[in-house]
Amino acid sequence: VHVAASSKDAEFARVPRDDEAEWSEAPAYVHFTSNNTIFGTEFAAPPRTPEGPFLACDASSDIFSRPIEVERYGLVYAGAQKNLGPAGLTVVIVRDDLLEPPVRELPTMLRYRTHAEQKSMYNTPPVFGVYVMGRVLRWMLAQGGLAEMARRNEEKAAALYAVLDRGEFYRPFAHPDSRSRMNVTFTTPSPELDALFVQEAAARGLDGLKGHRSVGGMRASIYNAFPRAGCDALAQFMTDFEKKHG
Amino acid sequence: VHVAASSKDAEFARVPRDDEAEWSEAPAYVHFTSNNTIFGTEFAAPPRTPEGPFLACDASSDIFSRPIEVERYGLVYAGAQKNLGPAGLTVVIVRDDLLEPPVRELPTMLRYRTHAEQKSMYNTPPVFGVYVMGRVLRWMLAQGGLAEMARRNEEKAAALYAVLDRGEFYRPFAHPDSRSRMNVTFTTPSPELDALFVQEAAARGLDGLKGHRSVGGMRASIYNAFPRAGCDALAQFMTDFEKKHG
Numbered sequence: 125v126h127v128a129a130s131s132k133d134a135e136f137a138r139v140p141r142d143d144e145a146e147w148s149e150a151p152a153y154v155h156f157t158s159n160n161t162i163f164g165t166e167f168a169a170p171p172r173t174p175e176g177p178f179l180a181c182d183a184s185s186d187i188f189s190r191p192i193e194v195e196r197y198g199l200v201y202a203g204a205q206k207n208l209g210p211a212g213l214t215v216v217i218v219r220d221d222l223l224e225p226p227v228r229e230l231p232t233m234l235r236y237r238t239h240a241e242q243k244s245m246y247n248t249p250p251v252f253g254v255y256v257m258g259r260v261l262r263w264m265l266a267q268g269g270l271a272e273m274a275r276r277n278e279e280k281a282a283a284l285y286a287v288l289d290r291g292e293f294y295r296p297f298a299h300p301d302s303r304s305r306m307n308v309t310f311t312t313p314s315p316e317l318d319a320l321f322v323q324e325a326a327a328r329g330l331d332g333l334k335g336h337r338s339v340g341g342m343r344a345s346i347y348n349a350f351p352r353a354g355c356d357a358l359a360q361f362m363t364d365f366e367k368k369h370g
Numbered sequence: 371v372h373v374a375a376s377s378k379d380a381e382f383a384r385v386p387r388d389d390e391a392e393w394s395e396a397p398a399y400v401h402f403t404s405n406n407t408i409f410g411t412e413f414a415a416p417p418r419t420p421e422g423p424f425l426a427c428d429a430s431s432d433i434f435s436r437p438i439e440v441e442r443y444g445l446v447y448a449g450a451q452k453n454l455g456p457a458g459l460t461v462v463i464v465r466d467d468l469l470e471p472p473v474r475e476l477p478t479m480l481r482y483r484t485h486a487e488q489k490s491m492y493n494t495p496p497v498f499g500v501y502v503m504g505r506v507l508r509w510m511l512a513q514g515g516l517a518e519m520a521r522r523n524e525e526k527a528a529a530l531y532a533v534l535d536r537g538e539f540y541r542p543f544a545h546p547d548s549r550s551r552m553n554v555t556f557t558t559p560s561p562e563l564d565a566l567f568v569q570e571a572a573a574r575g576l577d578g579l580k581g582h583r584s585v586g587g588m589r590a591s592i593y594n595a596f597p598r599a600g601c602d603a604l605a606q607f608m609t610d611f612e613k614k615h616g
Contacts, residue, residue: 212498212499248449248457249458250457251456
């Protein structure tokens with residue numbers, strides 16, 4: 125693996141810029157993860173890549189949160205558990221030419237070709253998960269499709285970032301151009317207030333706000349299924365908490 | 371792969387006998403499938419094997435239908451979808467020494483060692499399936515455990531085999547010493563009557579009795595979750611159908 129670009133120096137608070145990438149000689153593919161759930165960063169658009177290698181994307185945590193230009197990708201894969209349905213299945217979108225025999229020997233089950241040829245029925249599929257995902261996809265279509273999902277997710281995230289940007293009390297973790305619409309990460313002025321925030325929020329029914337242990341602070345995960353009303357309630361709580369403790 | 375024993379000559383209507391096995395020089399392991407859902411055959415006990423190789427068993431279709439002497443096996447694996455819960459998870463029982471580094475390179479996800487070390491949480495687990503399986507396992511314990519499961523499954527299967535053995539109309543497919551307690555396979559005197567049987571049974575609410583396309587005839591799948599009352603209803607229908615068409 126050649127790491128073409130990293131924002132480690134910036135503590136992963138932003139996604140790498142296109143002009144930072146240093147490509148290897150003849151890459152076979154370029155892989156990126158479109159949304160980072162831990163740091164709360166997201167690519168607004170896929171990275172620009174050299175001619176030749178195909179683009180592969182782990183879209184597990186923001187798939188179907190907005191339309192993507194699917195023709196730009198060779199491979200998109202996404203675990204269902206964030207935006208699609210129960211954990212236990214993975215959606216794969218793969219370009220036909222990438223289904224050709226693999227360059228090295230792979231177990232049968234690990235070849236996308238196997239699953240494409242058998243129409244995803246090579247093994248006994250996880251029927252319940254597939255069924256629920258089907259219902260979720262129909263729900264998305266009924267709501268207005270991915271364009272409407274994108275509009276709602278923009279609004280939901282904006283309601284929270286507006287509070288974070290309003291004063292000095294809250295510190296948003298991600299740089300403005302790299303902000304995730306799925307995971308909003310932030311801190312208060314102190315770890316003690318962070319802990320109190322999580323505790324008082326939970327008492328008001330706003331649960332699961334503790335940040336990932338590797339970064340601390342708070343994280344509001346607002347995937348497709350999370351309603352606008354929940355974001356508004358959190359924004360109101362944030363305002364109240366700032367008044368009380370700021 | 372060296373096939374040590376096969377009952378192909380008997381159209382797979384029985385499981386191989388221990389005295390038929392021809393072992394290769396120094397086998398690493400011996401693999402067998404304890405129950406065959408298509409032909410309706412089942413090993414009453416695991417095959418006798420030479421000293422040295424460990425015994426590996428695909429127990430997908432009869433796991434927890436009865437107690438097994440787990441210390442005789444190096445590896446038992448079973449898809450959940452027959453006796454344990456929804457499709458989408460697999461139970462693996464593996465001897466500690468078989469978790470040592472593999473003899474050939476394997477993708478990380480395909481090493482049992484990975485999953486053992488991470489307590490089955492290396493990947494996001496299929497939470498719903500795991501939850502339902504937990505409920506099923508508790509139900510089994512509350513019923514009296516595997517000994518009680520075995521007793522019930524014996525009785526359920528016996529109710530059907532008794533009708534098959536009573537006269538000349540029905541022909542059980544599996545040899546008596548190889549009969550499955552999970553899948554009871556049989557035919558009537560003609561393919562036309564087979565089709566009529568399936569049709570009339572369905573009209574009486576007895577569904578899914580058509581045999582696998584590779585063998586034809588009928589197949590009654592009576593896994594752990596299938597109630598005794600269902601077997602009695604089928605036995606009664608079989609008796610009625612024989613009176614009418616025999």
